[in-house]
Amino acid sequence: MIEEKMKQVFEHMHANPELSNEEYRTTDYIYDFLESEGFKPVRFKNITGLYCDMGNFDPGTTVIGVRADIDALWQEVDGVQQANHSCGHDAHTSMVIGTMLKLKGHEKLESAGVRFIFQPAEEVGTGALSVADEGVIERMDYFIGVHLRPEEEALSGVASPSIEHGAASSLEFRIVGDDAHGARPHLNHNAIEVGTDIVGMLSKIHINPTVPSSVKMTRFLSGGKSLNIIPGSAECGIDMRSQTNEQMEKLKDRVSDILENIEKLYDVSIEDVNYSGIVASESHQDAIGLLRKSIVDVLGEERCIDPIITSGGDDFHFYTVKYPELKGAMLGLGCGLKPGLHHPYMTFDHDALKNGTDILYQAVLNVE
Template identity: 85%
Template sequence: MVEEKMMRVFEHMHANPELSNEEVETTEYIYNFLKDEGFDPVKFRNITGLYCDVGNFDAGNTVIGVRADIDALYQEVDGVKRANHSCGHDAHTAMVVGTMLRIKDHEKLRTTGVRFIFQPAEELGTGALSVVDEGVIESLDYFIGVHLRPEEEADNGFASPSIEHGSAASIEFKIVGDDAHGARPHLNHNAIEVGTDIVNMLSKIHINPIIPSSVKMTKFLSGGKSLNIIPGIAECGIDLRAQTNTQMEKLKERVFEILEHIGKLYDVKIEVVNDSGIVASESHQDAIDLIRQSIVDVLGEEKCIDPIITSGGDDFHYYTVKFPELKGAMLGLGCSLKPGLHHPYMTFDHSALINGTDILYHAILNVE
């Protein structure tokens, strides 16, 4: 019965994806589903999403949080741009709901509080911070997330006790100057040439090579239909990746030094219009050990693999960065996922959701 219900949740979400911060119907669906199952969910005050408490939250009792992300990506599928669950958030929600149904009447809840959080806007990297602002994290002792893993990271039937994501950042900026006639290149600075020098200098950034990192220009818009105009304006974007938060700080410092230097060299204004990103994982060993034991309980020792180190990102790690005392980690679930996360036609073995649900359930049982 639990499996049928969680698969019903998965199928509904998969068929009705909603973009980040637009998960209105998704929130309503989960809320009503949980109400019908006898839970008492609470919608967030200022954002989409919701949470639901079960168990005993009396002082002295351990409180464990379990998170599902509920938003979808925006991408082209079959020639149509639309919301699409190609990152597995529909699966994450189904597993967390399944865990709720399994733990609902367990005696463990007499001495343990569990807060299930359905978080919006993970794909924007802002949802976790919004949930923090809702004031529902401070009371947690443990916090567990879950994410499907591509087959090159975890085989079907295997699981990892933590996903060690890297930090990711985006810097958008404008090169601001004046256009000039193609016959008079001395009257302006060609924004394309300015941007080319920025690209070349980005490739000269050298920081500790032992810690993986990368920086590259991923957006450059300049010029127009008239080829006899030398453009003075360009809209640019840079993608940055680093395995640690300290490495990211160094990387961003070098990028801003380059932008400042090029601006002075060409005597043009370089205006930063957006500086955003997500932090690298700072998992807690106690949480990793808790998930590891739960994987062993469900799948066996031989199916528990080492922590997964990946250059991808997830805003779940804001929780442990904002609350260093919080014992947080993410379960990585092998499920024959291919060809990869964020691929518009991503597929995985749906039966693996039972493994994920069982592991989350055992994590609650194993917490002291």
Template identity: 75%
Template sequence: MIEEKMMKAFWHLHEHPEISYEETETTEYIYNLLEAEGFTPVRFKNTTGLYCDMGNFDKGPVIGVRADIDALYQEVDGVKQANHSCGHDAHMAMVIATMLKIKDDPVLDSKGVRFIFQPAEEVGTGALAVVDEGVVDDLDYFFGIHLRPVEEARNGYAACSIEHGAASSIEFRITGDDAHGARPHLNHNAIEIGADIVNMLSKIHINPVIPSSVKMTKFLAGGKSLNIIPGNAECGIDMRAQTNGQMTKLKERVYDVLKTIEDFYSVKIEDVDYSGIVASESHQDAIDVLRRSIVETLGEEKCLEPIITSGGDDFHYYTVKLPELKGAMLGLGCDLKPGLHHPHMTFEHSALKNGMEILHKAIINAE
């Protein structure tokens, strides 16, 4: 019965994706579903999403479980649309099923559980919005869950944590003057400036023992008139680092590059907009709880060591902002192919039951 309800929720959410901070129908669907099941959900005051409390918050630990609710916006078969190609539809369904499974469990007499349906993970700011709502402050444990690509975890396996790296981006404008194609001495070609930025980024060298990368991922310059040397360009840089300290060093070096370019070419680097998500800072106690829960559910041979990945997730803002919080993210094997964020991503739906069972065990095992 629970599995049937889980799959019904999954397919509804899969077929009705909404992008970050626009998850109004998703919020209403989950709210109404939970209310119909006898729960008392609460909508967030200042953002989309909701939370729901169960159990006794006056005795024992308070445990949080998080599901991200937004979808990506991408081109699918020639059509740009919202699309659940990161598995958030599965995450929501598993967390809803976990709520149904633990609903009448006597363990709730001795601990509290807060289920959080968080918006806007894909833009990296949803966790911060939830922190601002104040609903994480009284948690002792906090567990997340994420589907993993087949290269990291096969169906029937699970990892006791996902150690994401930090991911950041910088958008900016090169601002100069256009010039006639016959008079290149009258301006600096923004395209050539961009090429120099790309070259200088490749010369950034920081500790090679800690994985990191930096590359330009957006460059827009020029127009329909090909006899104009463009003086302006819109640019974007993607940065990755496995630790927060490494990201700080990388960011400093990128800003040095932009300042050098600005001075050398006498152009302006304007409208600089930095955004990013932090690297994981998982708590060993939470990892141990997930490890035990995986072993009890799948067997010791199916429990994987922490997965280290250069991908990012804003879940880790919770433990960075609240260092005393015992947080970790479960990595669920499901034969996901060809990869996360692929417009036609697929996975084995049978894995959802494993995820629900492990989360259920984690709530029981957290002390």
């Protein structure tokens, strides 16, 4: 019965994806579904998404949080640009709701509280901090997330007690200068040549080689239809990756130094500088231990794999960075996912969702 309801939730969300911060119908659907099952969901006040409490929240009781992300990606599928659940958030939501259904009436709820959070806007990296601003994190002692993993990280039928994501940061900016006639290159600095020098300087950033990191130009728009005009301006974007937050700060400092020196060297302005991104994981060992025990209880020792280290990112880790005392970690679920996350035709073994639900359920029971 529970598996049928999980399937119902998954199929609805998969067929009705919504983009980050636009999850209005998704929020309504989850709210109505939970209410029909006898729960008392609460919508967030200032953002899309919702949360739902079960159990005892009296002072002194332990409170466990479980998080599902609810937004979809925007990508081309069969030649059409559309919202698409190719990152598994529909699966995460169905597993978390399945966990709630399994917990109904359990005696564990007499001595502990469980807060289920359905978070918006994970794909743009702003949802976790927005949820934190709603004031629903402070009461929690543990916080557990879950994410499907691709085959190269975890085969179907196994699970990992943590996903150690890296930090990711994007930098947008404009090179601002004057255009010049193609016959008079001495009258300006060609923004394309300026951008080429930036690319070259980025390749010469050298920081601790034992910590995986990368930095590269990923957007450069300059020039127009008239090929006899030397462009003075350009729109640029840089992608930065690092396995640690400390290393990311060093990358940002080096990139900022490069842009400042470019301004002086070429007498151009670097304007509209905008950083955005997500932090690297800072998982708590107690939460990792909790998930490891829960995986072993459900799947057996041989199907509990080591923590997964990946250069991908997830904004779940903002919670543990913002609240260092919060015991947080993400469950990595092997499910035969291929060809990869964010691929428009991503597929996975739906039967693995039961494993994820059972592990999350067991994790709640295992919290002391």
